[in-house]
Every structure is written in C-alpha cells, then in structure tokens.
Amino acid sequence: MKSLSYLNKYFFKYKWHLLLGILFTIVSNYFGVKMPVYVKETVDDFMTNTNFTKVDSVLLLSLKLGGIYMFLSIAKGFFLFLMRQTIIVMSRLIEFDLKNEIYTQYQNLDAPFYKRNSTGDLMNRISEDVSQVRMYLGPGIMYSINLVVLFFMVIYQMIAINPILTFFVLLPLPIMSVLIYFVSTKMNQLSGKVQEEQSALSTIAQESFAGMRVIKAYSREKEIWEGFSSSSSAYKKRTMKLVFVNSLFMPTMMFLIGLSTLIAIYLGGLMVYEKTISLGGIVAFIFFVNNLTWPFASIGWVTSLIQRAAASQKRINEFLIQHPEVVSTNQTPFVFNGKIEFSHVSFTYSNTGIQAIKDISFTVNKGETLAIIGRTGSGKSTLLSLLMRQFDVTSGNIFVDGNEIKSINLETFRNQTGIVPQDVFLFSDTIKNNLQFGSVSNHVTMEQLVQVTKAAHVYHNIQDFPDQFETVLGERGVNLSGGQKQRVSIARALLRNPKLLLLDDCLSAVDTETEEIILSNLKKMEKERTSIIVSHRISAVRNANKIIVIDGGEVVESGSHNSLMMENGIYAEMYAKQLAEEKS
Ligand SMILES: Nc1ncnc2c1ncn2[C@@H]1O[C@H](COP(=O)(O)OP(=O)(O)OP(=O)(O)O)[C@@H](O)[C@H]1O
Ligand SMILES: [Mg+2]
Known part of the structure; x- marks a missing residue:
C-alpha cells in the first residue's frame, strides 16, 4: 500500500478535479437518497388519504410522484456524469503524466540498466502496470468516495424510519463485501496469470513472425506451430478458469441482495402489522437496499483492485528510483579538439x-x-x-x-x-x-x-x-x-x-x-x-x-x-x- 503514496503528488496537482469530484458525488447521492423518501411519503399519503378511492386524486398523486421521480433521476444522473467527468478524467490525466514520467526516466537510464532489464519488462511497466494503477486512481477512488458518502446518507435516512429494521436489512451486506473480496482476488490472480500466458503467447507469435524466413528455410514450421499451440492451449485453460470464477460473481451478489430485500419485506411486514413502520417505510427500505448493493459490492472489488495497483506501482517505483550509473554533471558545453x-x-x-x-x-x-x-x-x-x-x-x-x-x-x-x-x-x-x-x-x-x-x-x-x-x-x-x-x-x-x-x-x-x-x-x-x-x-x-x-x-x-x-x-x-x- 505504501507504494501508492508516490501518486499523492498527482492528487495534489489535480486537486480541483478531486475536490469537485467529491462535491458532485455528494450532490448526486443527495438526489438519489431523496427518491425513496418521496416514494415513502407518497405511499403513506396514499394509504392514509381517505379520498383514495377517487380516481382523480389517485391520478394526481401518481402524476406528482412521477414528476418528482423524473426530476430527481435526471438531477442524479447529471451529477453522476459530472462525477465521472472529474474523477475519471483526473485518472486519465495522471495516467498520461505517469507514462511520460516513466518514459523520461527510461531515457535517462544508461546502458547498464538496459543490459539488466528486458524489453518486455520495460514495456509492461509503462503499459500494463500503469493501467492497473489507473484503475485505482479512477474507479477505485470514485467508488470509495461514493460508498462513504452514500453509506452515511442512506443509513441516516433508514435509521430515521426504523433503526431495528435497518440493522437486520444491513446484516447480509458485509458478508457480501467479504465474499466479493474473495471472488475478486481470485479473479485478479487468475487474470494476472491469463496476462502472463497472453504475453508468452504474443512473444512466441512475434518472434516467429520476425524469424519466419529462418523457420521456413529450416522447415521447422511444424515444431514452431506445436510450441504456439501448446502455449495457446495453456492460455485457453487459464481463461476457462477465469470464466468460471467470473460466473460466480453475479449470482453471489444477486443472492445476497435478494436476502436483504426478503428481510426488508418479511420483518417489515411484521412491523407494519405491529404498526411500528408504515407501508411506505418498507417500500423505501427496498429502494435503499438496492441503493446500497452496488457500493457494498464495490468494497470487495475496490480492495482487490487497490492491492493490484499497489503491486504495480511498486514495480514502477523500482524503476523510477534507479539512478543512471553514468552521470555527467558538467554543464559547460565541451568543444572537442581531436585528441x-x-x-x-x-x-x-x-x-x-x-x-x-x-x-x-x-x-x-x-x-x-x-x-x-x-x-x-x-x-x-x-x-x-x-x-x-x-x-x-x-x-x-x-x-x-x-x-x-x-x-x-x-x-x-x-x-x-x-x-x-x-x-x-x-x-x-x-x-x-x-x-x-x-x-x-x-x-x-x-x-x-x-x-x-x-x-x-x-x-x-x-x-x-x-x-x-x-x-x-x-x-x-x-x-x-x-x-x-x-x-x-x-x-x-x-x-x-x-x-x-x-x-x-x-x-x-x-x-x-x-x-x-x-x-x-x-x-x-x-x-x-x-x-x-x-x-x-x-x-x-x-x-x-x-x-x-x-x-x-x-x-x-x-x-x-x-x-x-x-x-x-x-x-x-x-x-x-x-x-x-x-x-x-
Ligand atoms: N553486454 C555485455 N554484457 C556482458 N558481456 C559482454 C557484453 N558485451 C560483450 N560482452 C563480452 O565481452 C567480450 C568482448 O565483446 P565485444 O563485443 O567487445 O567483442 P568484439 O571484439 O567487438 O567482437 P566482434 O568482432 O565479434 O564484434 C566478449 O567476451 C563478450 O562475451
Ligand atoms: Mg564487436
């Protein structure tokens, strides 16, 4: 994790993007949280209104609710757009700077450095590793901020409606975070291995294209093809595993959300019976559960994403801290005479x-x-x-x-x-x-x-x-x-x-x-x-x-x-x- 602190200088450079991003996240979530609140009020209004049999008033209520809902959705969406436009844009700007920084460093380094490190390694750090780091800078930061903001806003609203139901409904969510953390970590490990196979495969392909004249001249096509094919099937095997773990992801999430919703309906239902919560309250709870699902799921995902970014940044730092052995400190231009x-x-x-x-x-x-x-x-x-x-x-x-x-x-x-x-x-x-x-x-x-x-x-x-x-x-x-x-x-x-x-x-x-x-x-x-x-x-x-x-x-x-x-x-x-x- 320490390695990521290297990037703090960039957060400072793009502080306005970051601060505005946080502001837009708060505003967007504010509108998001308001929606269930209005739904609750409308439903409760509807239930208590003695005139509810009149078609007119039902229609009026529906129109009012629809109008508010539409306004809130548009407002939420608009600020969501601005949130991405600031934070994701920031991550792309930092990616650009970081790539330039690494490239400049590569050019500063001298022949001994290039003897020690392979081209593939140099390429990987400036492309693959920087991409991993960008995932932390963009989605990683964005979803973390979003989770914190949303969590406090939603919990506040839920507790205001009913603290006990809040507790029970939230129970499955931490389990989901932990499960998703394990699934994501496994997925990352596997996709790391898939990446390795992928680069082995492209190295074979690239080398055989470059050496095609020699291969044909020695008629070694069959052997080279066999090498390619076995590397290719190793790649296939790895991707199959990845696909399997990937397929576990959504069902796990759906199951746990379903559980929360079920708790909201079942316990909420009992509470309505006991008159400790209104019917609108339960409807609002179902909305809240849905609101919280993705942010909670993202905890696990973001954690494993940050781990990966930290590993990548560590590799990048290894190169950034190197100093060329050959240094020339004299700034005065030298005019060569000839000896x-x-x-x-x-x-x-x-x-x-x-x-x-x-x-x-x-x-x-x-x-x-x-x-x-x-x-x-x-x-x-x-x-x-x-x-x-x-x-x-x-x-x-x-x-x-x-x-x-x-x-x-x-x-x-x-x-x-x-x-x-x-x-x-x-x-x-x-x-x-x-x-x-x-x-x-x-x-x-x-x-x-x-x-x-x-x-x-x-x-x-x-x-x-x-x-x-x-x-x-x-x-x-x-x-x-x-x-x-x-x-x-x-x-x-x-x-x-x-x-x-x-x-x-x-x-x-x-x-x-x-x-x-x-x-x-x-x-x-x-x-x-x-x-x-x-x-x-x-x-x-x-x-x-x-x-x-x-x-x-x-x-x-x-x-x-x-x-x-x-x-x-x-x-x-x-x-x-x-x-x-x-x-x-
Ligand atoms: N980058 C390197 N790292 C380690 N050893 C090296 C490296 N380059 C050359 N050598 C070694 O240094 C010795 C001298 O190599 P050099 O390339 O200077 O020879 P050369 O006289 O130029 O040969 P040629 O006529 O084949 O070009 C060789 O034994 C070689 O193995
Ligand atoms: Mg030579």
Whole structure:
C-alpha cells in the first residue's frame, strides 16, 4: 500500500478535479437518497388519504410522484456524469503524466540498466502496470468516495424510519463485501496469470513472425506451430478458469441482495402489522437496499483492485528510483579538439563478470586514424562503448583533449561524435528521416544528403529506388540489403560532420572494392577529424596511421601496417590468411 503514496503528488496537482469530484458525488447521492423518501411519503399519503378511492386524486398523486421521480433521476444522473467527468478524467490525466514520467526516466537510464532489464519488462511497466494503477486512481477512488458518502446518507435516512429494521436489512451486506473480496482476488490472480500466458503467447507469435524466413528455410514450421499451440492451449485453460470464477460473481451478489430485500419485506411486514413502520417505510427500505448493493459490492472489488495497483506501482517505483550509473554533471558545453587517450583502461561487465578490456593504453591525435583489429569477442566493440561513455571504465582513465572523460559534458561530446554501430539499427521511416536522425541541426539540405550518401557510396542505390530518399524502410530496415543498411548508417553518422568518427566493423557486409571506395572517400574528409575504425579485415585498416591488434581484451601488437608486417606476429599471420582467402 505504501507504494501508492508516490501518486499523492498527482492528487495534489489535480486537486480541483478531486475536490469537485467529491462535491458532485455528494450532490448526486443527495438526489438519489431523496427518491425513496418521496416514494415513502407518497405511499403513506396514499394509504392514509381517505379520498383514495377517487380516481382523480389517485391520478394526481401518481402524476406528482412521477414528476418528482423524473426530476430527481435526471438531477442524479447529471451529477453522476459530472462525477465521472472529474474523477475519471483526473485518472486519465495522471495516467498520461505517469507514462511520460516513466518514459523520461527510461531515457535517462544508461546502458547498464538496459543490459539488466528486458524489453518486455520495460514495456509492461509503462503499459500494463500503469493501467492497473489507473484503475485505482479512477474507479477505485470514485467508488470509495461514493460508498462513504452514500453509506452515511442512506443509513441516516433508514435509521430515521426504523433503526431495528435497518440493522437486520444491513446484516447480509458485509458478508457480501467479504465474499466479493474473495471472488475478486481470485479473479485478479487468475487474470494476472491469463496476462502472463497472453504475453508468452504474443512473444512466441512475434518472434516467429520476425524469424519466419529462418523457420521456413529450416522447415521447422511444424515444431514452431506445436510450441504456439501448446502455449495457446495453456492460455485457453487459464481463461476457462477465469470464466468460471467470473460466473460466480453475479449470482453471489444477486443472492445476497435478494436476502436483504426478503428481510426488508418479511420483518417489515411484521412491523407494519405491529404498526411500528408504515407501508411506505418498507417500500423505501427496498429502494435503499438496492441503493446500497452496488457500493457494498464495490468494497470487495475496490480492495482487490487497490492491492493490484499497489503491486504495480511498486514495480514502477523500482524503476523510477534507479539512478543512471553514468552521470555527467558538467554543464559547460565541451568543444572537442581531436585528441583521445586511453591510459591503462580495464573494464569488466558487471552482469557477467567478464573482463573484456585489460590494461589498454593508446593515443590518437587530431586528424589521425586509429584502426583496431582483432578476433571476434576480443573486446573491440566494448572499447568503443567505453569511449562513448556508455559504460564507465573499471580502472584506468580515458582522456578527451587531456580532460578525464567523466569531467566533460557528455551530451555535447556525443553530439560531436558519429558512431556507426556494429548492429545497424534503422527506424521504420523514410531513408531521408533515418539520415536526418544523425544530424545535429534541424535543417538538412538535399545537397548535404547527396554529399553524405555519395561518400558512403549508397547514393546510386537510393537513386534506383522508385521513391528515392522518400523510400520507407520496413521494421529495422528490412527492405535494404545488409550492405545497404551499413552504408545508410555510415551516411547517417557523416551527416553530423563529426569531429570523432567511430566505425564498428561497419564494412563487413560490403565487398572489398566498395570498402576501398568508402574508405578513400572518408580519407578525403579526414583532415579535421579523428577516426577509429574497427574491423576484422586487414584491407580496412592497412592505411590507418596506427593499428592496434587486440586479443582477449589486451593489446598484443601495435604500429603501422609496415612495422606490423615486419614484426611477423599475429597481424602478419592474419594478413597472409586473408590474402590466401581472397585469392582462392
Ligand atoms: N553486454 C555485455 N554484457 C556482458 N558481456 C559482454 C557484453 N558485451 C560483450 N560482452 C563480452 O565481452 C567480450 C568482448 O565483446 P565485444 O563485443 O567487445 O567483442 P568484439 O571484439 O567487438 O567482437 P566482434 O568482432 O565479434 O564484434 C566478449 O567476451 C563478450 O562475451
Ligand atoms: Mg564487436
């Protein structure tokens, strides 16, 4: 329950909605409670009126009663409408704010956080959990206020008519609340499980659609279908249970209301006989019982709803209280000149305990190109993540223009950096918008687009598409070839005219000829730029000013192409192997 107190700040923000909501609830219930009172008076009037045999007076009485009843119903309904318009609207406004708050927090959090938590979990908290919380903010609050207000008003009126009958008629209602609490809790548990099955089912479906090409290529349709089918039948089983418990809900309620009404009629009848209550009084009691039924039923429902909301809010709070490990406190914009230095840098992934970087040192000066080459899993991508400060080093230091990387303004440093990641990510949007994503300014001219796409040697491909720069890419850019995706991604990085360019194995899917064209294009623009190129291929790195060979997270060789060839070590061995492969 404590977790829900986090939401109090929002109640304060929307205090007028809440206060007006309470006011409208009181007014609406006032009209509601008045109805049985008028019915009672009319019936009693009717019974005691000696003229009641006259058709005229019966008609008059009925018209009067009908008129009042209609007025009260309309008034009650109108304020009921206003009550929902304030409280339910408030819950939707808070839902909106809460989603934005969570999303902003997600964006603040850093790479280590995203390594720890799965996408499904992140999605669930911002959608499913927020919905649960909204049920508390809207219906939960609304029915609670309504119950309190109505309870006091109705009980007051009932006691005024007959305290003893009030006591007996109310007896079954707490039982109903408790029963409904159990039924609702069971229902919530079951629907929680149904939700789980549902998300398992959609994960299977989503993954199999995404991997349909692989599934068909390996003709594994049958196995995948069996997996889907068994998950689907688990889902069906759960829903059947839910349907069963659901069906118990209404009959239980009807039974207990029936019991209250029966008590009102039976005991009331005896009392009329003893003349301790009027006939109108009993009629009013039956109305009151009906008035109280739903609010009492809602106690159980609301209680279990609040429990669920508290559990959801607890999960949301877990994320909201997290602080990013990578923080940049310096507000002064950083202007990057071009020098990067790694000094005895080591790094261990905290989640797996793998030491990916061991005591690496090197320097790259302005305008130079550093190439990093090494086997798969040797720590090349990790090195670039450290330079982008996606993670902080475990020991050692990274200096940017002689400043410790932790001390500079990270946002402005990243704005001057263009990275082409190893696993290309393109948005399902037009090629133009995907490219513009890389730009720091909002205005990108056609010339700029042409220039960068020509440099990345993808312009001629884009020209071949019917819609050219307006071509819409599928999810993750599926309608481009692997090499095209990589080159669009390079063009995107170039568009910001970065002072530091990081290429993470981004020419792996293009042939050596194209690779050469792109590298020589990059070389032309290189004077003002510091570049770091990661690759498996000697051809991509041989022209760099400096080459470091890493293995198992350590620098094993470094130097220029020529000096490394002279050393006759790993680099020379790789060169010989790749040369032989190319020839064969
Ligand atoms: N997010 C991560 N969490 C834990 N360990 C990781 C993570 N990413 C990489 N590693 C580990 O760190 C080591 C270095 O990985 P890295 O991705 O830097 O290699 P790489 O040289 O870029 O390889 P490749 O050439 O295949 O891209 C590997 O042993 C890998 O298992
Ligand atoms: Mg890599």
